[in-house]
Amino acid sequence: MITLKNIVKTFDGNTVLNNISTVFEQGKTNLIIGRSGSGKTVLLKSTLGLFEVDSGEIWYNDRNFTQMNQKERKILRREVGMVFQGGALFDSISVEGNVRFPLDMFSKMSPAEKQKRVEFCLDHVNIDKQAFNLSPSEISGGMQKRVAIARAIALNPKYLFCDEPNSGLDPETATVIDQLIQTLTKEFQMTTIINTHDMNSVIEIGESVLFISHGQKEWEGTKEDILKSDNQKLEDFIFANKLYAQMKKGQ
Template sequence: MIRVENIIKSFDSKMVLKGITTEFQKGQTNLIIGRSGSGKTVLLKSIVGLHEVDQGEIYYDDRNFTRMKMKERKRLRQEMGMVFQGGALFDSLTVAENVRFPMDMFTNQTAKEKEERVAYCLDRVNIKPEAFRLSPAEISGGMQKRVAIARAIVLNPKYLFCDEPNSGLDPETSLVIDSLIHDLTVDLNMTTIINTHDMNSVMEIGDKILFISEGEMGWIGSKSEILHAKNKKLEEFVFANRQYKEMRDARIENGS
């Protein structure tokens, strides 16, 4: 579980986060949504420590992240997995070497133990052994995202962070990535936080959804509640997608 309390963050004189307080539960896919410039990316980066907050507290379970020394944060980061927007794979390394990279950095395991763990994680994301020796340039965008997920889980993290994991992917591949992240979250009982603007992701895997509007908490709920939410800014965000506007109009017409 991750808890944030009254998080405030400014850049120069502009306040970007205005007192965000919420919890992200383990074993669930927690989504942060909002328009561009709403503050959702700043919130995610603040939670992982890429931005220092001006005010407020961030807790990983019962550990106060905001008050940790650098050495303590480094230890905690070994419990985190990150999936970046572009995948962020190393072009000079093979698929298997990319996944092994965190193990080389943070563990003293033997070469055999690393090889077995890498193979296991790549199998979990449906990457076949014949692709292990390929470079990122030799595989598709969807496969690159799956390799990035394998790398993120190779240290068996308690916390998984995903920044726009479906960026640049076609709708069908996006659904595969969503399902994969959700299944791994449940299977590994991780606290997963996903920063996204993809309404298909929201409706597919949104166990908990936090809508950020102009740096403030606009709404919290689940995928089953979002189409019925009585929040004008959220409605404008959700129903900007024609598909979901039609779903809402159909429900209104049916009286549901």
């Protein structure tokens, strides 16, 4: 579980996050949604510690992240997995090498233990062994995202952050990635936070949804709650999505 308490973040005097409080629950897919420029990416990066907040508290379970020194934060980050928007795979090394990379950097496993963990992770994201020795450029975009997820879970993280994991994917492949993230979240009981503007992801896996508008928390609930919401800003956002508009009318 990650708890945010009254988070404020400014850049050059402009308030980008204004007094945001929420709880990202363990074992659930927690989505942050909003228009471009709403502050959702800044919130994700602030929670990770990539941006220092101006005020407020960030708690990882019972640990106050905002009061940790750099050494303590470095230790905690070993419990964090990250899936970047573009995948951020190293094209100079193989699929297998990409997943092994965090193990080489941060674990004390033997070579045999690392190999076993690499195979375990790739198997969990349904990557066939025939692809292990290929470079990322030799596999499809959907496979690249699955390899990125395998790398993110290599160190068995307690917390998983996903920044626009469906970016650049066709709707069918995006649904596969959504379902994969949700399955892994439940299997390993991670606290998963997904930053997205894709309403189809909300339909698929929105167990807990935080809607941000102009740096403020406008609404939170589940994907089912969205259809019953009378929040006008949320209505304007979701009605831009034709599928949601049809679902709303069909209530």
